[in-house]
Amino acid sequence: NAGVTQTPKFRILKIGQSMTLQCTQDMNHNYMYWYRQDPGMGLKLIYYSVGAGITDKGEVPNGYNVSRSTTEDFPLRLELAAPSQTSVYFCASLERTGDYEQYFGPGTRLTVT
Amino acid sequence: AQSVTQLDSHVSVSEGTPVLLRCNYSSSYSPSLFWYVQHPNKGLQLLLKYTSAATLVKGINGFEAEFKKSETSFHLTKPSAHMSDAAEYFCVVSLSSGYSTLTFGKGTMLLVSP
Numbered sequence: 001n002a003g004v005t006q007t008p009k010f011r012i013l014k015i016g017q018s019m020t021l022q023c024t025q026d027m028n029h030n031y032m033y034w035y036r037q038d039p040g041m042g043l044k045l046i047y048y049s050v051g052a053g054i055t056d057k058g059e060v061p062n063g064y065n066v067s068r069s070t071t072e073d074f075p076l077r078l079e080l081a082a083p084s085q086t087s088v089y090f091c092a093s094l095e096r097t098g099d100y101e102q103y104f105g106p107g108t109r110l111t112v113t
Numbered sequence: 114a115q116s117v118t119q120l121d122s123h124v125s126v127s128e129g130t131p132v133l134l135r136c137n138y139s140s141s142y143s144p145s146l147f148w149y150v151q152h153p154n155k156g157l158q159l160l161l162k163y164t165s166a167a168t169l170v171k172g173i174n175g176f177e178a179e180f181k182k183s184e185t186s187f188h189l190t191k192p193s194a195h196m197s198d199a200a201e202y203f204c205v206v207s208l209s210s211g212y213s214t215l216t217f218g219k220g221t222m223l224l225v226s227p
Contacts, residue, residue: 033214040122042203042217043157058214090156101147102215106156 001026004105006091012111013081021076021108023091031094032074033102034058034066036087043090049074081112115140115206119218127226132176132191134221136204139185146187147205147215148178157203163187174198199225 007022025032030051035043045058049068063085065077074093078085088109092102120135138144148160161172168180178189187204204218 035215035217040219042117042205042219043215044217045214048214101159101162104157 003027004091004093004103006089006105006108008108009106010109012113013078015081015083015112017081018077018079019081019110021078021089021091021110023074023076023105024072025074025091025093025103026072027093027095027103028071029093029095029103030071031096032068033092033094034064034074034076035090035092036060037090037107038087046076046089078110083112086110086112115144115216117204117206117216117218119202119204119221121221122219123222123224125224125226126194128196129193132189132194132198132223134189134202134204134223136187136189136218137185138187138204138206140206145207146178146180147207148172148176148187148189149203149205150200151203151220152200160189160202194223194225196225196227199223 004025033048034046037043044060046064047066049055052068052071055066068074088107090107091105094102116139118137146163149157150160151157160176161170163170163180171177176191178187180187201220201222203220205215207215
């Protein structure tokens with residue numbers, strides 16, 4: 001199993017551009033999550049999904065959109081990138097709720113200038 | 114609502130000395146608690162988790178943590194620090210029900226000197 005994979009690893013965007021951060025997991029997990037990590041801060045939840053076709057907002061959803069058309073993929077879309085979206089983005093997946101560990105991808109480092 | 118407070122932003126120790134990273138939590142329900150480690154420019158790795166079984170939890174690389182409900186604490190310890198332990202550590206709380214969304218502390222940077 002590759003686990004949770006994210007692409008790209010790094011990206012520089014200009015203000016106002018758009019992009020999609022890709023996240024794929026091969027563990028057949030129903031639950032998937034997107035977090036952002038800012039310097040000196042813990043991770044904050046952007047969006048999450050409890051299964052294909054079902055998504056919901058987390059703590060910091062503004063400026064982002066998600067979709068979940070398959071169990072494996074959970075892309076995060078940035079429309080009209082802003083400097084405040086400069087961050088490291090982590091995708092995670094979970095087998096089922098309760099006492100189980102979330103598995104994290106390696107992250108995407110995004111800079112908006 | 115749930116929240117996590119990591120009491121130290123930085124902890125410095127010498128190699129071979131004990132490590133203590135402090136974490137207090139707040140949760141309206143029975144929480145699950147985790148410690149994750151992040152090495153520079155890497156993803157997050159689970160060190161250990163508390164899931165309402167034994168209050169003393171042993172994790173990887175010699176780390177352990179004790180859940181103290183009366184003190185709402187979940188401090189991380191290791192008897193003897195190694196240079197490879199230098200990293201950022203996150204205390205995390207999750208509700209045992211619902212969608213298992215995680216709430217992270219701000220992190221504690223552990224510095225280990227020779």
